[in-house]
Amino acid sequence: MNTTVDTMTANKSRQAATMQGETSAQGPATPSLSIAMEDRKASRANPAKASSEKLNFWYGSNQALKNINLVIPEHQVTALIGPSGCGKSTFLRCFNRMHDLQADTKYEGAIMLRPDNVNLVGPETDPIEVRMRIGMVFQKANPFPKSVFENVAYGLRLRGINNKTELAERVEQALRGAAIWDEVKDRLNDSALALSGGQMQRVCISRALATEPEILLFDEPTSALDPIATAKIEELITELRARVTVLIVTHNMQQAARVSDFTAFMYLGELVEVDATSKIFTNPAKKATEDYITGRYG
């Protein structure tokens, strides 16, 4: 039993080694045979779903992200941790071009989405196209002041699905996917604002899931919830990995440890360290990571 766990951890570590620094859009570079073998092994288990390459980001003249290189493995949960203002949310919001809603922001570098190698932050890429492929769940549950059904159906309607049967089917599927179907199946036509905070957040997750995104972004999804609602959402996130690649920003290190496969530690706009979560929390390579994890600052 122990051996299996160890092997899994070791695998993750090896894969993580390839996560930082991979910059080529054409898959792993091959400087030496052994590294290439490792890469192939890792990519068989979890090919990269997206990779940030030399990503810089500015709010006006203030550089918020500095040269971020990070690979997001497919069907895994990658957590972003770091003290307030370190740029983790800024980084997350690059993935669905939320910054484009604000004036005077600038991207440089790339976030390549695999396998079709679209640069998510490229000026040639339509932000709406990006948002149709990458879903997002926000810090505070933000359901529309409409019925539960209409909340979940909205993304589908935007995609031109208006057939009643199909809508009903896919809404149910999405609500089941977010483990809230049983709680709301009799209240589909009630306002989503009448639900509890945790239920609202799961409706928001359903809403994002309904459109079957390739990556689902979570921006501190439980920071406004009580421990029980938080536990439900965390359990859900770990289950979601089978369906979708997850990237989550969290302030809560226990949460990162509980839900994620990989953890990236950011500080002052830079990516300090990324590794398998078990490795980061037990044996971080960098002093700064260790200081943060042991609560010496942040």
Next chain:
Amino acid sequence: MAATTHLTLEEIRKGLSWRKQIDKLFIAIGLALLFGCLGILAILFFDLVRDGSSRFGWDFFTSFPSRKAENAGILSAAVGTMLIMLVTALLALPVGVAAAIYLEEYAPKNWFTGIIEINVTNLAGVPSIIYGLLALGLFVYQFNFGQSVLTAGLTLALLILPIVIVATRESLRSVPKAIREAAYGLGATRWEVTKDHVLPYSTGGILTGLILGLSRAIGETAPIITIGALSFIAFLPPSPVTGEFPFLNFEWLRSEFTAMPIQMFNWVSRPDQAFQANAAAAGAILLGMTLAMNAVAIWIRYRFRKKISW
């Protein structure tokens, strides 16, 4: 023993009772001012009702103006006012809302939109007679709309546009950023976010703004006199609804008209004392119409607030 800085219980109680007295004083002043204002309005209203009491009756609503005070009524004025309000609302709502959406959701923030914004706000302060002069030159002489319901509606629509625009922008702005982000995050375009979310959620505020604008327009006299409203009209505009296809008739737009404030002005300026009662009765009705519109605005706001709470 070291000097302690904290207060004794007596000192706390003494200080607190004094501060509470100030609190009560403020409440008293506030209430006095509030009832003072309401009282003036009430006195005005009851004075009008008393002076006009002899005239209230079905005949007053169904009679045209007349040379004899006891035969005169407000039929043409009331119908004229309603038709003008209809035109004003139908013009001011779409134009005002569209302008507000553009300014709030689409316009880039630069010096040009800055100037437009300042001007929109300033327009709200332009004296209404100026709008009347503009309308006389533009609508009556230039476009040849005549001294008609259409001209009056256009003029008053211009007059209340700033009110509608400012109220609409305020209302659009009150839709939280989180809701917009949620919609954008699902892949909505700017127009989809506006039409599916921002507009429906701010309908209450927009309608309230429109009605407050209309209740200002309903009492406007100066611009309507300027464009040449007649004060003695013994006919009604053609009916908007007809028995024959296509069942709608727009002739009424070109019809000459009179309106409630004009009728009042006309009656007040007559030497015959009996007409003063008519003016008072019409005034009470006009005031009642305004209060009713404001009540509708409050009701709409309440209904939408109840449905949507952020």
